[in-house]
Amino acid sequence: MNTQPLDFVPASEFKQRASGAVADAHLRKSFRGAMDFLINKRAAQFPDPVALESQRALAEHIRKYSLARLPELLEQLERKLTDNGVKVHWAENAEEACAIIVGIAQRHSTKLMVKGKSMVSEEVELNHAMAAAGIDALESDMGEYIVQLDGEKPSHIIMPAIHKTKQQIARLFADKVPGARYTESVDELIGIGRAVLREKFMSAEIGLSGVNFAVAETGTLCLVENEGNGRMCTTVPEVHIAITGIEKVVEKLEHVPPLFGLLTRSATGQAITTYFNMISGPRKPGEKDGPGEMHLVLVDNGRTQAYGDEQLRSTLQCIRCGACMNHCPVYTRIGGHAYGTTYPGPIGEIISPHMLGLNATHVLPTASSLCGACGEVCPVRIPIPELLVRLREEAQHDARPGHAPLRGQGAAKSRLVDAVWSGWAALYTRPAFYRAFGWLATRFRALTPPMQGGWTVSRTPMKPAARTLHELMAERTKR
Amino acid sequence: MDAAGSRHYPDKPAKVYLFGTCLIDMFCPEAGMSAVHLLEREGIEVLFPADQTCCGQPAHSSGFPEQARAVARAQLGLFPEPWPVIVPSGSCAGTMRHHYPEMFADDPQLQAKASALAERVFELSEFLVHVARVSLADRGAPARVALHTSCAARREMGTHEHGRALLAQLGAVEVVLHEHESECCGFGGTFSLKHPAISSAMAGDKVDALKETGAETFLSADCGCMLSLNHTLQKQRDGFQGQHLATFLWQRTSGEGGQQ
Numbered sequence: 001m002n003t004q005p006l007d008f009v010p011a012s013e014f015k016q017r018a019s020g021a022v023a024d025a026h027l028r029k030s031f032r033g034a035m036d037f038l039i040n041k042r043a044a045q046f047p048d049p050v051a052l053e054s055q056r057a058l059a060e061h062i063r064k065y066s067l068a069r070l071p072e073l074l075e076q077l078e079r080k081l082t083d084n085g086v087k088v089h090w091a092e093n094a095e096e097a098c099a100i101i102v103g104i105a106q107r108h109s110t111k112l113m114v115k116g117k118s119m120v121s122e123e124v125e126l127n128h129a130m131a132a133a134g135i136d137a138l139e140s141d142m143g144e145y146i147v148q149l150d151g152e153k154p155s156h157i158i159m160p161a162i163h164k165t166k167q168q169i170a171r172l173f174a175d176k177v178p179g180a181r182y183t184e185s186v187d188e189l190i191g192i193g194r195a196v197l198r199e200k201f202m203s204a205e206i207g208l209s210g211v212n213f214a215v216a217e218t219g220t221l222c223l224v225e226n227e228g229n230g231r232m233c234t235t236v237p238e239v240h241i242a243i244t245g246i247e248k249v250v251e252k253l254e255h256v257p258p259l260f261g262l263l264t265r266s267a268t269g270q271a272i273t274t275y276f277n278m279i280s281g282p283r284k285p286g287e288k289d290g291p292g293e294m295h296l297v298l299v300d301n302g303r304t305q306a307y308g309d310e311q312l313r314s315t316l317q318c319i320r321c322g323a324c325m326n327h328c329p330v331y332t333r334i335g336g337h338a339y340g341t342t343y344p345g346p347i348g349e350i351i352s353p354h355m356l357g358l359n360a361t362h363v364l365p366t367a368s369s370l371c372g373a374c375g376e377v378c379p380v381r382i383p384i385p386e387l388l389v390r391l392r393e394e395a396q397h398d399a400r401p402g403h404a405p406l407r408g409q410g411a412a413k414s415r416l417v418d419a420v421w422s423g424w425a426a427l428y429t430r431p432a433f434y435r436a437f438g439w440l441a442t443r444f445r446a447l448t449p450p451m452q453g454g455w456t457v458s459r460t461p462m463k464p465a466a467r468t469l470h471e472l473m474a475e476r477t478k479r
Numbered sequence: 480m481d482a483a484g485s486r487h488y489p490d491k492p493a494k495v496y497l498f499g500t501c502l503i504d505m506f507c508p509e510a511g512m513s514a515v516h517l518l519e520r521e522g523i524e525v526l527f528p529a530d531q532t533c534c535g536q537p538a539h540s541s542g543f544p545e546q547a548r549a550v551a552r553a554q555l556g557l558f559p560e561p562w563p564v565i566v567p568s569g570s571c572a573g574t575m576r577h578h579y580p581e582m583f584a585d586d587p588q589l590q591a592k593a594s595a596l597a598e599r600v601f602e603l604s605e606f607l608v609h610v611a612r613v614s615l616a617d618r619g620a621p622a623r624v625a626l627h628t629s630c631a632a633r634r635e636m637g638t639h640e641h642g643r644a645l646l647a648q649l650g651a652v653e654v655v656l657h658e659h660e661s662e663c664c665g666f667g668g669t670f671s672l673k674h675p676a677i678s679s680a681m682a683g684d685k686v687d688a689l690k691e692t693g694a695e696t697f698l699s700a701d702c703g704c705m706l707s708l709n710h711t712l713q714k715q716r717d718g719f720q721g722q723h724l725a726t727f728l729w730q731r732t733s734g735e736g737g738q739q
Contacts, residue, residue, distance in 0.1 A: 019676040028680070329663045333680045367674055369667025369681070370540055371630035392542030421538055425546035428501070429553040431530035438505060454675030458682065459710035462506060469499045469508035473515075473527040 011363035014340060018367070021334040027163065031335050034162050038326040041269025042377070058258050060381040063317035066250045070307065073216040073249045074298065080219025084281035086294045091124075097299045098129035101208070101241055104295060105135050108239055110205040114197070116223070116230040117141035118210030119157050119320060120243050120299055123342045123355065126208075138204070140197050140229040142190060149176050155336030157343060158267045158322040163335050197229065207233035207291065211244035212319070213259060214296075217252045221296065223277040224263060226270075231277055240282070240291040246298050247307075247316035259319055262379035266321040302354035305406060311390060315350050317380040322347075324374035324384060330367055339364065346374035350387045353395075358408030362395035438468040488609040489563070494524040495606075496564045498554070500571045501533035502702040503723075510702060510723035514567040514603050517729055521611045525565075528557040534566075536574040539582070541669045548582050555579075555592050563610065564600045567725050569632020569701050572602040577635055602632065603725055604641035604700055617649040619731040625655050625694040627685065627708065627721070629701035630663050642700050642724055649731055655692040659684070666707035682711040690719055697721040 021027055046052040066073060078088045091097035097120075105113060113130060115121060115137055127148070130137040139148040143160035147153060150172050154160030161169070166184050173192050174182040180192045201207075209230055213222040221242050223230050234240045250256060264270045283290035306312045325331040325345025336344035341352040341361065349364040365388045374384040395412040399405040427434055441448075445464040452461050495518060499511045515525045531554060539547035554575075558564050566572035579593040607613045626646065628639030639661075646654045665671065665681025686708055689697045698721060699705040705721045712719055729735070 015674065015676065018674065022676050022680040329665070329681050330674075330677055333677055333684075366670070367677065369630070369663045369665060369670045369678070371663035371667065372634040373630070373661075373663070376634055389540055389542060392540075393544055394542075396542050421541070421543040421546045424538065425543075425549045428532040428535075428550040431532060431553075434532045435529070441505060454672040454678070455710075456714075457675035458679035458714055459707065460713040462706065462710065464505050465508050467508060469504040469511040469527075470529065472508050472512055473499075474529065 014338065014363045014367065017338040017340065018334045021338045027335055028333065030163065030165060031332050034159070035326050035332045038269065042266055042323060042326070043269075045265040045269050045271060055258065055262055056379055056381050059262050059319075059379055060317065062250060062255045062258060063319070063380045064314075066255070067247065067307070067313060067316055069251065070246070070249065073251055074246060076216040076251075077214055077219060077249050078298075080216065081281070081296055084219045085284075086219070086281055086296055089295060089297045091297055091299045091301070093301050094124035094299075097124040097243065097297055097301070098126055100295075100297050101126060101243070102129055102133045102135070104239065104241060105130070105206055106133065108205050110135050110239075112136045112138065112200060112204040113206040113208055114138050114140050114200055114204040114229075114233050114237065115144070116207070116209035116225065116233040117144055117160075118208065118243055119154075119342060120210055120245055121208060122154060123245075123301065124243075124299060126243075137208075138197075138200055140201070140227075140233060141225075142193055142227060142229075145193055145197065146172065149173075153337065153342070155344065156322060156325060157320055157347075163337065197232075201229075201232045201236045204237045206239045206241060207235075207237035208241045208243065209234050211242050211248055211296075212263065213256050214244060214249045215251075215253050215256060216249050219280055220253065221279045222256055222260070223279065224260065224273050224275075225277070226268075226274045228275055231275055234277060234279055235290055238291055239293045239295070240279075241295045241297065242279070243297040243299060245316075246300055246303055247318075259380075263319050263321050266323040266377065266379040302356070302407065306351070306354045308404060312354075312387065314382050315354070315387060317382050318347055318351070319380055320347075321379055323377045323379065327373040327377045329369070329371060329373065339367075346384045346388075347382075350382075350384055350391065353391055353406065353408070357411075358391070358395045358406055359411035360408065362391075362408065362412040365389075365391035365395065435468075435470055438464075438470055442467055442471070486609075491521070491611055492523065492562055494526060494560070494562045496558045496560075496562055497525050497527050498531055498534070498558075498564050498566045498571070498575070498600075499527065500566065500568045500702065502706065503567060506706055507702050507723055507726075510567055510725050513723065513725040513729035514565065516733065517603075517607060517613070517725060518565065518611070520733075521607075521613060523611065526562070531557055534571045534574045535582070536571060536578075537668050539574065539578060544582070551575075551579060551582055551593070552589065555589065555596060558596060558599070561599065563606060564596065565603055565606050566600060567603040567700070567723070568703070569602050569629045569636050569638045570703065572600055572605075572638075573631040573635030576600040602636045602638050602641070602700065604638055604645055605636060607728075608641045608644045613645070613648075615645065615648040615728065615732050617651050617731050618734045619649070619651055621651040621653075622696075623653045623655055623692070623694045624727070625657050625689045625692045625697040626724075627657075627664060627689065627697055627699045627704055628661070629699060629704045632700050633661060638700050642698070645724070645728060646698075649728075652731065655694050657688040657692045657694075657697075659688055664704045664708055666703045668703065671707060678707075679711070682707055686712050686715070686717070686719070689721075690717070696727070698724045698727050700724045 146161040155163040173180045212224045282294040306315045331345040352361045441464045503511045535547040535551035583589040632638035664685040665678040671678040
């Protein structure tokens with residue numbers, strides 16, 4: 001199988017893209033505006049901080065409980081779905097996931113697959129694999145449709161085309177959609193997209209969807225959406241393939257509402273979405289609609305690495321609401337594309353290293369001021385800043401004793417950086433030397449280097465004071 | 480996290496320790512001296528252990544836990560009496576209060592020591608409000624100021640509330656809110672060195688927002704944020720500058736205007 005290589009994010013390229021993004025006044029303004037809008041919409045849904053904390057505590061507990069029992073819940077889910085007539089597939093990595101789906105498509109002589117929104121399908125680069133097999137894969141979520149039409153990737157996990165303006169979309173549709181005229185009316189633009197998609201739903205042999213929650217006890221796949229395209233993809237074509245990460249399973253139906261309520265409120269500031277689909281199997285004899293055949297592809301792709309570590313496991317609590325990126329001052333400045341990975345923003349910084357290896361992604365956990373906004377809004381209380389710090393450590397060191405090395409462990413190891421921190425520790429653990437250093441630095445402050453690396457890019461150099469606080473306090477004692 | 484009010488506060492002590500922090504020690508000692516003056520005026524004796532250096536935060540947040548532990552460990556024994564330890568910086572106070580116990584998780588004896596110390600750590604403005612229960616008499620001319628509440632201070636120490644409470648006692652001072660008030664200033668320790676483009680963009684937005692308020696100065700309870708923003712403004716050749724909250728409070732209430 002010839003899929004495109006998965007993303008690799010060299011530090012220099014990330015920094016280059018980030019520099020380009022922050023210099024783009026238009027992009028800065030549009031992301032800031034969009035993020036402010038989402039922040040305010042979310043805030044309006046959580047007027048009572050005490051109630052919010054109790055909801056977060058419950059959601060965190062459900063996710064931790066589900067993860068603690070993940071292997072058995074997955075087996076239970078497989079049994080239930082199999083009983084319901086769903087074929088369950090396991091994919092260890094992106095290539096396997098793509099091979100499974102291409103295989104199903106080829107057995108059905110598929111020409112067209114319509115896709116509901118699925119970040120896991122982006123993660124495994126399914127569209128490339130389908131194209132390589134000569135099968136059209138058409139995105140039917142309006143935002144995904146727009147970015148696909150323009151040959152781009154999503155810049156946000158919930159709002160894939162958030163980086164685009166109305167005018168850019170108007171131009172894109174006029175250029176790329178046969179028969180479409182230029183219009184900046186949002187309603188008309190959506191009408192143009194819908195007209196194209198409506199016909200495709202009818203002709204596609206396969207519909208693909210993601211999964212928001214998979215309920216083990218009943219074998220129910222829950223799908224949260226606003227446009228109805230998810231329902232079309234999962235009911236109209238003869239074959240429905242659902243794809244999801246192995247972490248999405250919960251034990252009971254009653255575990256879904258608390259997570260669902262926080263997901264929509266945190267993501268788009270909606271109390272509930274327009275559609276909530278609960279899918280438990282293909283069409284049964286005597287039923288008039290629904291697919292005749294249904295598959296679920298459960299994707300690992302590095303998730304078991306996170307699962308295997310007590311602290312890193314909390315990464316898998318994520319329900320993909322995107323609130324961490326909406327509130328992230330870094331994401332707001334650089335947008336989603338600068339990250340170079342399927343999942344941008346804080347969640348991307350902590351999950352991409354498991355999917356792609358630290359050798360490919362070690363720069364990402366460093367792209368945070370550790371301000372803590374992400375952890376503060378995360379509806380399932382993932383301690384994102386702590387995980388960023390942990391991944392910084394793993395990227396620069398061998399594995400801790402008793403811990404299995406992560407993929408790409410130690411990829412950012414540098415003797416120079418090690419020496420700097422060892423020197424720092426040597427100075428700051430020797431008070432007499434430290435005071436002598438302070439004495440010298442203040443006496444010779446005129447000699448402070450004028451260029452201080454990244455600091456002086458947009459700041460004047462740091463210069464020691466005339467006397468340290470240590471000296472000022474010592475003089476007082478003498479007096 | 481310590482939301483304001485959730486912590487049990489002791490009675491006003493006769494003595495406290497001051498942990499001056501490495502940034503204040505080298506770059507803004509006047510903020511440390513102001514903290515001393517503010518505490519002494521309340522009749523509290525301030526002890527400054529001469530062997531203190533740094534809380535260890537820079538190495539901790541950069542992914543060098545061994546070095547962070549070594550430096551943190553060197554501070555653990557410097558505060559033997561059960562007096563409060565006052566830290567005029569939200570992020571250093573947050574490190575000592577919240578991260579010290581977990582830093583020594585694999586050594587029960589050190590962890591007990593770290594936890595006992597963490598319990599006694601107070602950010603300066605928190606201490607002034609809740610323990611010293613100061614009542615400030617403003618002696619300055621009418622002024623408009625903006626307050627930048629650092630992220631660690633806000634999210635780990637609840638300090639934004641304490642800073643506001645102290646400023647509210649100053650009769651002639653009007654505190655104005657800036658746009659995106661809770662947003663990070665872009666400092667982030669080594670983040671500002673590793674990702675200068677992003678950090679600069681954040682700092683630039685923050686100084687713009689602070690200036691737009693029409694305030695004469697901005698205040699911060701964190702020396703790191705203050706230095707980052709002041710040096711950004713200096714590079715822009717802008718006369719607008721920030722001050723450490725402690726310095727401002729002392730200047731307004733001591734009648735020593737331009738003192739230090």
